[in-house]
Amino acid sequence: MMISIASGKGGTGKTTVAVNLALSIPERGVQFLDCDVEEPNASIFLKPRIEETVSVSIPVPRIDQEKCDFCGECAKICAYHALAVLPKKVLVFPHLCHGCGGCSLLCPQGAITEQDREIGRVEIGHSNGIEFIQGKLNVGEAMPTPLIRVIKEKARRRGRWTNPASVTVIDAPPGTSCSVIEAIKGSDFCILVTEPTPFGLNDLILAVEVLKKLQVSFGVVINRSSMGDYRVDSYCQENHIPILLRIPFDREIATLYSQGIPIVQEKKEYIEDFRQMMDYIQELLPT
Amino acid sequence: MKQILIISGKGGTGKTVLTSSLAALAKAAVLADCDVDAADLHLLLHPVVKGTQEFWSGQKAVIDDGQCINCGRCLSLCRFEAIKALKNQDGSLKKIEIDPIACEECRVCYYTCPVGAIQMEDRLSGLLFISETKYGPMVHAKLGIAEENSGKLVALVKQKAQEIAQAEGKRWLIIDGPPGIGCPVIASLSGVDLVLVVTEPTLSGIYDMERVIDLAAHFGVLTKVFINKCDINWDNTRTIEEICQKRGIEVIGYLPFSEEVVQSLILGMPVVEYSKGMIAEEIITLWKKIEAIFQKEGKS
Numbered sequence: 001m002m003i004s005i006a007s008g009k010g011g012t013g014k015t016t017v018a019v020n021l022a023l024s025i026p027e028r029g030v031q032f033l034d035c036d037v038e039e040p041n042a043s044i045f046l047k048p049r050i051e052e053t054v055s056v057s058i059p060v061p062r063i064d065q066e067k068c069d070f071c072g073e074c075a076k077i078c079a080y081h082a083l084a085v086l087p088k089k090v091l092v093f094p095h096l097c098h099g100c101g102g103c104s105l106l107c108p109q110g111a112i113t114e115q116d117r118e119i120g121r122v123e124i125g126h127s128n129g130i131e132f133i134q135g136k137l138n139v140g141e142a143m144p145t146p147l148i149r150v151i152k153e154k155a156r157r158r159g160r161w162t163n164p165a166s167v168t169v170i171d172a173p174p175g176t177s178c179s180v181i182e183a184i185k186g187s188d189f190c191i192l193v194t195e196p197t198p199f200g201l202n203d204l205i206l207a208v209e210v211l212k213k214l215q216v217s218f219g220v221v222i223n224r225s226s227m228g229d230y231r232v233d234s235y236c237q238e239n240h241i242p243i244l245l246r247i248p249f250d251r252e253i254a255t256l257y258s259q260g261i262p263i264v265q266e267k268k269e270y271i272e273d274f275r276q277m278m279d280y281i282q283e284l285l286p287t
Numbered sequence: 288m289k290q291i292l293i294i295s296g297k298g299g300t301g302k303t304v305l306t307s308s309l310a311a312l313a314k315a316a317v318l319a320d321c322d323v324d325a326a327d328l329h330l331l332l333h334p335v336v337k338g339t340q341e342f343w344s345g346q347k348a349v350i351d352d353g354q355c356i357n358c359g360r361c362l363s364l365c366r367f368e369a370i371k372a373l374k375n376q377d378g379s380l381k382k383i384e385i386d387p388i389a390c391e392e393c394r395v396c397y398y399t400c401p402v403g404a405i406q407m408e409d410r411l412s413g414l415l416f417i418s419e420t421k422y423g424p425m426v427h428a429k430l431g432i433a434e435e436n437s438g439k440l441v442a443l444v445k446q447k448a449q450e451i452a453q454a455e456g457k458r459w460l461i462i463d464g465p466p467g468i469g470c471p472v473i474a475s476l477s478g479v480d481l482v483l484v485v486t487e488p489t490l491s492g493i494y495d496m497e498r499v500i501d502l503a504a505h506f507g508v509l510t511k512v513f514i515n516k517c518d519i520n521w522d523n524t525r526t527i528e529e530i531c532q533k534r535g536i537e538v539i540g541y542l543p544f545s546e547e548v549v550q551s552l553i554l555g556m557p558v559v560e561y562s563k564g565m566i567a568e569e570i571i572t573l574w575k576k577i578e579a580i581f582q583k584e585g586k587s
Contacts, residue, residue, distance in 0.1 A: 008324075010297065010299045010325075010466040011297060012298075012299060038296075038466075038467035038468045038498075039467055039468065039491075039495040039498060041494060041495070044490045044491055079394050080393075098391055099366065100367075100391065101364070101366055102393055102398065105399065139468060140501075141469070142473050149368075173467065174298045174325065174466050174467070175325055175465070175466070176324050176325060176432055177324050177435065178433070178434075178435050197553060198327075198330045199330060202325070202327055203325040206324075210432050213388075213432055227546070229553050254544075255519065258489035259490065260489075
């Protein structure tokens with residue numbers, strides 16, 4: 001089964017929940033995907049041994065100036081303004097290109113071929129029996145989604161994805177836009193992590209809208225639950241959203257986090273909490 | 288007019304808390320919330336919306352079942368897994384469907400459909416608000432759920448805010464940025480005079496700060512670092528100082544972890560106005576330092 005961990009707001013504890021859940025259910029054969037490719041942090045806690053690195057590229061146009069007659073068709077059809085045609089020259093802006101292939105397909109002169117441009121890397125490895133895959137977007141690159149697609153593709157090709165007994169844990173990026181959708185898509189269940197503040201509530205409501213649109217079942221984890229107000233609780237109650245787990249604010253947990261140490265490694269009592277959360281999720285899923 | 292952008296790489300380090308307080312301290316500022324995905328600045332500044340503008344961006348492919356001949360050409364050409372074939376029970380092709388969420392708006396299917404069964408339809412993908420707050424005008428936005436083009440909406444928010452700042456002769460444009468390092472962050476960065484990176488002394492915070500500093504350097508923008516919750520882990524705070532020193536970046540201020548910040552959030556006000564003590568003092572000092580950067584620049 002696939003469980004994604006998301007939140008509208010950043011810094012609520014997505015990675016904390018994902019990592020500690022993964023470490024608490026070793027018998028399930030866990031696959032861990034860090035899909036927050038702009039700022040991947042799970043490896044700080046899981047310290048995986050990376051065994052394979054894959055470069056991820058998107059195909060961008062290359063113009064054969066011999067064949068090109070400067071008709072301007074490519075620039076006209078490009079939806080991303082990645083091409084500009086001057087009287088005697090074609091300019092390509094590779095950073096704007098989404099790699100759709102339209103220009104090379106439609107160039108009347110057949111003057112456009114494609115060349116790969118790296119936008120990031122996907123790393124595959126293991127950590128304590130967990131199969132680990134993460135993506136890292138190169139700095140200066142704008143598009144995280146192709147990288148997320150490759151992470152999931154690599155995961156799909158490996159055995160654990162298809163084994164119904166095993167669990168694929170996905171650490172998603174913050175927000176509500178395309179990269180979040182790409183990360184969550186196909187999940188059996190999504191854990192929304194929030195905090196009991198007006199920011200947490202505002203962004204939780206946005207994240208709930210995303211999941212309704214994607215038709216993925218979900219529940220809420222309230223992090224730093226002892227610090228804040230009751231509005232997140234009331235919202236969940238009114239909207240019949242299950243609260244899966246509460247993690248109280250604890251300076252010790254904050255310190256462990258700052259050092260890159262998973263909670264369950266030092267505070268074993270939390271293993272049972274995360275295992276119970278997993279059981280609760282199983283109960284919530286349609287059989 | 289000077290533009291200050293507050294970003295962090297990692298979410299939840301305190302961008303919005305700091306932005307709201309700088310907004311309260313800067314006289315003559317226009318404020319912009321460029322976190323169009325999950326905007327929160329309005330929860331502290333309580334803008335009164337004066338004008339709303341629709342953000343029509345991009346066009347999604349829509350298929351006309353009546354005209355489609357199920358040839359499957361679009362299916363083979365779409366590189367974004369946005370076109371799906373629904374099969375009959377016997378495995379034959381029943382119908383072609385386009386997933387609007389996966390559609391990247393490239394128009395390849397539209398251009399190549401042999402029978403013209405695909406149209407591109409305009410989409411309302413967000414709303415932009417021009418508002419008034421007690422601290423000055425504010426431009427903010429709401430991107431529709433699961434919409435693309437957040438970068439374009441960010442660019443529009445900034446453009447509107449710049450226009451207002453110029454028209455009203457404001458000295459500052461203070462921008463609350465989005466998390467991450469991707470498209471909306473890159474859009475927020477264009478044309479700014481100072482990037483204030485808010486970080487926290489956690490290994491995640493440090494890693495993400497370095498990536499966002501790299502990004503700002505990539506665009507050649509003056510960058511300063513602010514360490515929030517500096518007392519969570521002093522060793523890491525020292526590490527941040529060392530990293531910044533090596534890169535020639537000034538650590539411009541610090542805040543300790545404080546329940547006052549949480550309380551001010553709950554009351555919905557900038558912490559600089561709620562706190563009576565050190566927290567407020569530190570932020571006031573930060574603002575004075577920012578003012579000094581540009582005063583010096585003005586004299587030279």
